[in-house]
Amino acid sequence: MRSHPGEVTILAIGPLTNVAGALVLDDHFATYVRAIVLMGGSLDAGMGVPFLSPLEFNFLKDPRAADIVLSAPCEKVVFTSDLCQQVVFGRRELEALQGMKSYQASWLARRIEPWLKLNNLLPLVPWRGGFVPWDVVAAVWLRRPELFECEEVGLRMRRSRFTTGAIERFECQAPSRMAVKVRADKLLDEFLDGIACFDIK
Secondary structure (H helix, E strand, O other): OOOOOOOEEEEEOOOOHHHHHHHHHOOOHHHHEEEEEEEOOEOOOOOOOOOOOOOOHHHHHOHHHHHHHHOOOOOEEEEOHHHHOOOOEEHHHHHHHHHHOOHHHHHHHHHHHHHHHHHHHOOOOOOOOEEOOHHHHHHHHHHOHHHEEEEEEEEEEOOOOOOOOEEEEEOOOOOEEEEEEEOHHHHHHHHHHHHHOOOOO
16 A cells, blocks of 8 residues: 555455554554445444344444544545445345356355345344345445445444444544445445356356
């Protein structure tokens, strides 16, 4: 990144330990990156786990790292659990994968179908008839940012006795761009189009 400052965008779809470590170890790291795009945190949404809502696992695993990244003086684009749950990969998308007949589509379809069946059986999940493609939502923004509506807002880990990955809004000098709405049908079509482009034997 030092040789290409402002050109590299980081897509962070797990706990933010490594990104936070880079920010702490290198005072100039935030000036090198173009943006940090991350999937994590929850304002209101749960995951079907009673008494633990709002809940999100990436920020839950390392809340200190999440706070460090959210406060970084660089562009940050945040896709919360709340936003991701607007997108449900269902039977229509599964059948589209099965119809492609490529190795990659078949491989994905075999692994996705059990998730659809499981989520139809679980009584408490807030989405039914499919599953939420969490990381895909953030990744699609890199190709199709026009599918999202965002707002500028300061974000930090919610201060409470129990850490659940919950975040809260607050006034700050380094706000993030937080996606608040997505054209879910177009996002799913973009994902399927991306899979259809690959046919690696």
